[in-house]
Amino acid sequence: MAQIELDGINRIFQLGDSQVHALCDVSLRIEAGEYVSVMGPSGSGKSTLLNLLGLLDRPNSGHYRLEGRDVTTLSADEQAAVRSARIGFVFQSFHLVPRLTAAENIALPLMLAGMPAHERTRRVAQALKDFGLEARAHHRPEELSGGQRQRVAIARATIMRPAMLLADEPTGNLDRATGQEVTALLEDLNAAGMTLIVVTHDPVMGERARRRVLMEDGAIRQDLRRGPEPA
């Protein structure tokens, strides 16, 4: 049983009287601990695929089994619970809450999950240390550099120790050097066992993944693997 199993997924958007077939009959299997890059031209359905994988969106047809459980039929709140426990998101535009400090942003998923404050403080302190953000703990996002912001976002995405990390163009708003730092950070997390799925426009970053999925017009054109499969 693979961690992620997509079977015959279709996602159709209604735009006035025209239909956009964002995903056409997509089937995909991803094992736990894999490192997958998703590439392709703009509008090819990469973000739509990632949103589906992250249970932010529902397919019009097809089946999605996550860790053996059919998650397409879950209620919105059941899906939220799965997102909370198993899935971490990293976005191109960071999506930090501007009025909260770095530490508070990182603590958000713990707070939403109902973890008591004293336990949160401990976990957040550890995360700040792991991501080299200790000196920035009480700064608000506007006082942080782009690289620091994305590190806060990654710390937040992983604070619940999810099984998989979904990143939609995580280096899209960063300069080359900072982008590489962030990529290295994500790869470290993958090396520690977290499934990593990265949508990227950057061929260099895409090439680094052991498995590279190429999308075009809502379908998977290419699915290349390099090296031995992870256990």
Add this chain to the structure above:
Amino acid sequence: MSPADTLRFATRAALGYPLRTALMVLAMSIGVAAVVMLTALGDGARRYVVEEFSALGANLLIVLPGRTETGGVNPGSFVSSTPRDLTNDDAAALLRLPLVQRVAPLTVGNSEISVGGRLREVMVLGTTADYLGIRGFGVAGGQFLPREDFGRATAVAVIGETIRAELFGNENAIGRMIRLGDRRLRVIGIMGPAGRGLGMNSDELVLVPVATAQAMFNTNALFRIMVETRGREALGPAQRQVEDLLRARRDGELDFTVITQDAVLGTFDRILGALTLGVAGIAAISLAVAGILVMNVMLVAVTQRTGEIGLLKALGASTGAIRLAFLAEAGLLSLAGAVAGFALGHAGAWGIRLAFPALPAWPPDWAVAAAVGTALTTGLLFGVMPARRAAALDPVQALMKR
């Protein structure tokens, strides 16, 4: 999300947009303050009147010339001819009724009092010896008006404390002559400390025998006759006796009115109670307006924070948690408004009391509770719709908006 975290999160969100929050708290507080202040004013007026009339004493009848209905307007009040005056003879006749204990005829007017070079305007009250006992006043020095025939215009006066201080200062006033209008009178007594009621303050009065006042103002008419009955139970029968006697004395015509303290109090209490309620209702409208403002502000907040809502959903927030967070924010803003308005209203009532010391302008407890309760309810009620809208947002759409 624990309740404490929800509250903390909502507080941070509210504080994150200070201008918006301040404006909304202001709007809500004005509504609450309006209710608190206006009801303080209305209830103060009610209490003022009640206290004024309570000072009269419980087994008192007041006879006034003319037919007036305190309970409303009757057709007779439009067609009545000029009423006949009440006279000292009427008062003397009333005193002979078995259920009547004491009677005090009253005549009032303004005049000038002078001693040596000092001169001032005063209110002159013409009455008789029993006035003191009926009103429960006392004299601080000397004696009150002599007990004599209602028709005798003795040239004596009893003056209030303020008048005494202004005209005589540290000198002894008793036995001194004063000029009141065109008459020379001897001061025989000083009124005891402040007795109030019926809009008169005994500190600033000059009391003279009723016939003296009538001669001064060149009239036979009385302004009122105060009748004290033998006990509270006698009030009703005595009222009938008084009416029958006076009617008989004026050829069967009922061109006078006999009122009791209870009737007057009841009427004023009803009128001013209704007024207070009406005023509270008007003020409550401003609260409803504030409620609509809460809704709009919260809708704007939802739009402003769409990206944040999408993020919270991506991080695993349930729809219930998001709904609660926004509802808590609306509730907190309303609560802050209610508290600020409560303080503002009390400050306003304090200002009224400062400006009009006679008016006991304290907001009634029910009004304060109603204002704060309404503010909270409106805030939460009008906060439901925005909160539901926030919770129902599609996470992908919400995340894209930024």
